[in-house]
Amino acid sequence: MEIVNQEHVQELLTSFANKDVYIHLETTNGSYASHFKEGFLNAGAFIRNVVIKFELGKIVGDSPHRVGLKLPSGWIYAQGITHYTVDEHDRLLLAGLDHEGKLSVALHISETPFTY
């Protein structure tokens, strides 16, 4: 993955607009967060292979960026995005990697389903 090039990611987001696309969205502190720091509320969410159609997709802010997708009757957003790549299946993978390079947030957009 590379550091986000905002202009390029904006173009890519726009290329997925108004199409049925598969989404992977995830935030995580890792499963050991409250093991290493007792009392820490380990919160996170995960959704994968849900089909949506967004009418407007935007990337904003200085790194870490925020990415928002406006749906006909709802929203999806992710914050903390630092890296991106387009993989060999033309999927847009956006990720937020922390100072140690560990994944904290991921937003993937694809025209084909993700594996299980």
Add this chain to the structure above:
Amino acid sequence: MIKKERHVLIVLPHPDDEAFGISGTIAAYRKMGVPVTYACLTLGEMGRNLGNPQFATRETLPQIRKAELEKACEAMGLDDLRLMGFRDKTLEFEDDEKMVKLVEDLIQESNPSLVISFYPGYSVHPDHEATARAVVRAIRRMDETNRPKLYAVAFANNTEEDLGTPDIIHDIQDTIEQKLAALRAHESQTVWMMKELDEKLAAKDPERMKWVRYERFFSYKWDKDFE
């Protein structure tokens, strides 16, 4: 002293779960000619570590971790690896009975004299806990005289307080190189830790040398069953 077994069955949810505290033991059994079956339930798809420098993505991670696991198995001399095809972080949401059945089938097929897994209630990660529950349930349903022994790995912060000290301690000095090779094989996950470990081992840090050399297990306490 590591006792010879008829067959050892290892049931763990993540590639690399074996490496930290069991790989020296596995390598020792293999050296003795004891057959070892390792059922790994997921491919660790949701790991936060993508290598350092990062070389995996969330989408390539499963195949990378699969290859790493195969390399670790090679290092340990383990030739019966079963990939069970579940998704990381979802085991506790699966049907509990299905998970028990999976372990029952593995036991029936391999007829182990020893099963190694996690200790329910003391293994921190939700997948470790779900795996541990399934393993204990499957063995509990067996006739007491036919049950394999169950060695369980526990590392929750309250382990010693509740369970005391481990009763099974394996000195794996003879297979320490295989263990380090297994740890190193899981490169996407362990590169951070190996850097620190190599430095400490080079400096002959007594704590870390002990940590690597002695693998610690609890015999499951059936008289204090978790449910």
